[in-house]
Amino acid sequence: MRNISLSIVILGVSLLAGNLSAAGGAACGNYLSEDGLTKGECDKAYVDATDKPSLQRGAQIYMNYCLGCHSLKYARYKKVSEDLEIPLDMFKDNLIFGDQKMGDLIQVGMDPKEAKEWFGNTPPDLTLEAGLRGPDWVYTYLKSFYIDESRPLGVNNKVYENVGMPHVLVDLQGTPQSVCRQVSFVAENGGIRQDPLTGERLTQEQCGFLEVEAGTGQLNPEEFDEAMLDLTNFLAYMTDPMKTERESIGTYTLLYLFIFTMLSYLLYREFKKDLH
Amino acid sequence: MVTKLMNWFDDRLPLTATIERHLTKYPAPINMNIWYLAGVLLVVVLVIQLASGIWLLMNYEPTAEGAFASIQYIMRDVQYGYIIRYMHTTGASAFFALIFLHMFRGMMYGSYQKPRELLWVLGWITYLLLCMLGFTGYVLPWGQMSFWAAQVIMSLFGSIPYIGEDLLTWIRGDYLISGITLTRLFAFHVVLLPLALIAVVFVHILALHEVGSNNPDGVDVKKFKDEDGVPLDTKPFFPYDITHDLYAIGVFLIFFVAIMFFYPDGGGYVIEYVNYEAADNLKTPEHIVPSWYYTPYYAMLRAITFPVLGLSAKFLGFVVMAAGIAIFVALPWLDRSPVKSIKYKGFYSKFFLTLFVISFFVLGYLGSVASTPLGTLLAQFFTVTYFSYFLLMPIYTKYETCKPVPDRIQLS
Numbered sequence: 137m138r139n140i141s142l143s144i145v146i147l148g149v150s151l152l153a154g155n156l157s158a159a160g161g162a163a164c165g166n167y168l169s170e171d172g173l174t175k176g177e178c179d180k181a182y183v184d185a186t187d188k189p190s191l192q193r194g195a196q197i198y199m200n201y202c203l204g205c206h207s208l209k210y211a212r213y214k215k216v217s218e219d220l221e222i223p224l225d226m227f228k229d230n231l232i233f234g235d236q237k238m239g240d241l242i243q244v245g246m247d248p249k250e251a252k253e254w255f256g257n258t259p260p261d262l263t264l265e266a267g268l269r270g271p272d273w274v275y276t277y278l279k280s281f282y283i284d285e286s287r288p289l290g291v292n293n294k295v296y297e298n299v300g301m302p303h304v305l306v307d308l309q310g311t312p313q314s315v316c317r318q319v320s321f322v323a324e325n326g327g328i329r330q331d332p333l334t335g336e337r338l339t340q341e342q343c344g345f346l347e348v349e350a351g352t353g354q355l356n357p358e359e360f361d362e363a364m365l366d367l368t369n370f371l372a373y374m375t376d377p378m379k380t381e382r383e384s385i386g387t388y389t390l391l392y393l394f395i396f397t398m399l400s401y402l403l404y405r406e407f408k409k410d411l412h
Numbered sequence: 413m414v415t416k417l418m419n420w421f422d423d424r425l426p427l428t429a430t431i432e433r434h435l436t437k438y439p440a441p442i443n444m445n446i447w448y449l450a451g452v453l454l455v456v457v458l459v460i461q462l463a464s465g466i467w468l469l470m471n472y473e474p475t476a477e478g479a480f481a482s483i484q485y486i487m488r489d490v491q492y493g494y495i496i497r498y499m500h501t502t503g504a505s506a507f508f509a510l511i512f513l514h515m516f517r518g519m520m521y522g523s524y525q526k527p528r529e530l531l532w533v534l535g536w537i538t539y540l541l542l543c544m545l546g547f548t549g550y551v552l553p554w555g556q557m558s559f560w561a562a563q564v565i566m567s568l569f570g571s572i573p574y575i576g577e578d579l580l581t582w583i584r585g586d587y588l589i590s591g592i593t594l595t596r597l598f599a600f601h602v603v604l605l606p607l608a609l610i611a612v613v614f615v616h617i618l619a620l621h622e623v624g625s626n627n628p629d630g631v632d633v634k635k636f637k638d639e640d641g642v643p644l645d646t647k648p649f650f651p652y653d654i655t656h657d658l659y660a661i662g663v664f665l666i667f668f669v670a671i672m673f674f675y676p677d678g679g680g681y682v683i684e685y686v687n688y689e690a691a692d693n694l695k696t697p698e699h700i701v702p703s704w705y706y707t708p709y710y711a712m713l714r715a716i717t718f719p720v721l722g723l724s725a726k727f728l729g730f731v732v733m734a735a736g737i738a739i740f741v742a743l744p745w746l747d748r749s750p751v752k753s754i755k756y757k758g759f760y761s762k763f764f765l766t767l768f769v770i771s772f773f774v775l776g777y778l779g780s781v782a783s784t785p786l787g788t789l790l791a792q793f794f795t796v797t798y799f800s801y802f803l804l805m806p807i808y809t810k811y812e813t814c815k816p817v818p819d820r821i822q823l824s
Contacts (some may be wrong), residue, residue, distance in 0.1 A: 210484035268688035378494045386673025393669060397662030404659040407651050411442065
């Protein structure tokens, strides 16, 4: 009976755990994968809190392009400079604008009321954005702006339809267009539909792919993706700045507990001998 | 020197006697198994929660304007503040996981039966207090989910006929969830409820030591005693149980610490992602999902989709949900079985207990996902099976055939 009841409980817990993946991260709207097969699935952002150069580049992009509107109001400049190993002087000279101090929280100068008038909504604080939406969403969102003259700011976003944000990174990326392409029919089992007579692949038109006009941006598409990954990495760090310290302390704590548990087991075993 | 000091105390306070009665010489049945560990681990978690709670309190700001930012201040600027907070959030989930195991143990081995009815009722009160602590504590970070969970749960009181709306305003202290609501929940969470919890847990343990621990066989160990009046099939708590418990605490803490340091969000179950956004009364989150430990009851709430006799579906759902939590208290009087442990009970007891566990988990799952027509249907079905365990108990426990219970504990 004991085994049966235990296995029922374990079964139940795993049923709940199966739901885990559904709990985190938001889906990516109308974002179309490169092969046109999936819609609304985010690209994977391989964030790495130990990759300091990536975090530094991310911070550089953030401070130059994002901080005009989006605060990081729960974080302080000083901690960012320490965590990212950016020397204090260099940080002060290049990453702090205006007369803010190193110990200050990272605020924006823009008046929230005016911002609401300009964009229809106050640009949100992004300290915890990567926690709220998940890094994959952030990464995909950043790559999904496209020209859409019907919108007040002239741009739209595949992930976040009708977002009130301009394409701030247009200098870097160039002008992205939503285009149509001929794609193969692919069955669920991976088979590709062919003309039975000629063996040629049959194609259909699918719209919603993003293409950047060549030569319009400072970065080529690969470099831009890399830069957005850095930026995402920085935002993931922002949400959870203690991750590296936490995991290192956690490792030592676990090590201690393993030793403690082993000793207490030996003690338990010794006393248990009395009972039988 | 030590003896002299102890004597000095013993002349003024029953110190040695108390320690012997409740700790060192407490007779514990020899056949206690893994299920009996939840109790001691609950005490450990209670201590963790009290300690981490006090330290959180040192930097938390109980105002609508400052609460969310003060949590981030704790997470970022307070030295090791994130450890204290994650200890508290992981502790909250561990508290419920353990109390569910503890209650299930009691249900399996009939630990609520005579003479342990009061012990069971006291335990049930700690469960109620824990539910309230969980709810009030969840509101304090003042994130989106805090706010909207408070909105949903408190609005249930508004569904009570005639007095609902006024009652709701009285409970909230305002016409909507506001800073006023936050501060009163804060006062309950840090003063009233923990005080009550400590008191009830204390009495729960007193009552346990009066009637003695049950065991997996459900055998009364007090029937056979040695010449000193110590039950034969028991072992003293010290050193046998304490060493056993210490080992168990070690294993438990390994899991606890692993979650706390490496998966503090628990995949969105320990800390929900929506709570990364500060409370905004103008913006409703897409799915409002309670913490995992309330989801079975949330599913019951949503399962009632039809009004009956002029009572609204919401009110009926509220009643069913409350009944789902309340009905545990009736167990000692619903069980008519001559035997305690499931080991010796008949087929129907085993069947309905299994059905109950399955219902609990399925409802828990359904309560954590967005509602669909099929989900609602399933929730209705499993709400019925959940209650059938309790409501049919007087019948199936009375008429089923049980196995004979041995006089003394049989060690296999």
